Amino acid sequence: MCNASRGSVGHLRRNLGLLGLVGVACVVAAHSSAAAPAPTLFRLTISGTAHQEWSYTASPVVEGDCQRTETSEGERTAKFGTRSPVLVRFSGGRVLPVTVVGIKGTVTLAGANTTDKSCGGPGTSKVADCAHTTRSFAGAKLRALSPRRGVLALGHVTNVRLRQAVCPLEPADVRISPLGPLTNLLRLPKEALRERKAARITLNARQVQRKTYGSPENGRLEGTAEWTFTFVRVPG
Numbered sequence: 001m002c003n004a005s006r007g008s009v010g011h012l013r014r015n016l017g018l019l020g021l022v023g024v025a026c027v028v029a030a031h032s033s034a035a036a037p038a039p040t041l042f043r044l045t046i047s048g049t050a051h052q053e054w055s056y057t058a059s060p061v062v063e064g065d066c067q068r069t070e071t072s073e074g075e076r077t078a079k080f081g082t083r084s085p086v087l088v089r090f091s092g093g094r095v096l097p098v099t100v101v102g103i104k105g106t107v108t109l110a111g112a113n114t115t116d117k118s119c120g121g122p123g124t125s126k127v128a129d130c131a132h133t134t135r136s137f138a139g140a141k142l143r144a145l146s147p148r149r150g151v152l153a154l155g156h157v158t159n160v161r162l163r164q165a166v167c168p169l170e171p172a173d174v175r176i177s178p179l180g181p182l183t184n185l186l187r188l189p190k191e192a193l194r195e196r197k198a199a200r201i202t203l204n205a206r207q208v209q210r211k212t213y214g215s216p217e218n219g220r221l222e223g224t225a226e227w228t229f230t231f232v233r234v235p236g
Contacts, residue, residue: 039089040195041234047081050180052223056171059216066119073111074168080105090195094146103140109133111168130167152186180225181209201231
């Protein structure tokens with residue numbers, strides 16, 4: 001026979017209810033832990049080439065009674081890549097936010113500048129052929145992350161420190177994209193959707209740039225950029 005009072009029975013029921021809640025919480029926590037495995041580690045290397053060609057006439061400059069225009073014709077090639085692999089994390093077909101550092105490269109440049117000057121009468125034109133030059137940089141950075149499964153978003157390449165070229169003059173569109181045009185959203189290959197089984201993931205990207213300048217400027221700019229992103233699985 002049970003001699004527990006009504007108060008004791010109520011206390012017991014409350015304790016059992018509390019234990020039930022704790023049990024449910026433990027089950028939920030265990031389920032959450034199982035649904036969110038640790039990210040898979042890869043080492044990323046980047047390599048690429050960008051090529052740009054242009055014939056660009058800047059807006060005329062008024063100098064007293066005269067008007068001067070500068071036309072730049074140039075050909076520029078950048079070759080670049082990561083100095084050493086960068087550790088990145090994959091989770092559920094997504095690349096977790098990472099800043100890729102240590103991108104280095106060289107930029108070759110050739111072309112000519114033409115200066116036209118008119119002071120009301122017959123104008124003059126002077127052409128300056130430019131020597132072939134090579135500039136180098138190191139320490140450039142690129143921010144990357146996956147806003148959703150199966151895609152990779154790229155930020156602007158920063159910290160590309162190059163001395164400014166004067167012969168030929170580089171249009172602003174070239175200076176602000178030192179490693180050529182690149183779309184900011186790329187589709188990851190299917191291997192990235194099952195990253196735990198992939199030993200290697202390779203992503204190739206190619207972007208074409210074409211621009212025609214309108215008055216008071218004049219000219220055209222054409223460019224291509226080809227990038228390769230290689231992810232190699234970290235053992236373990």
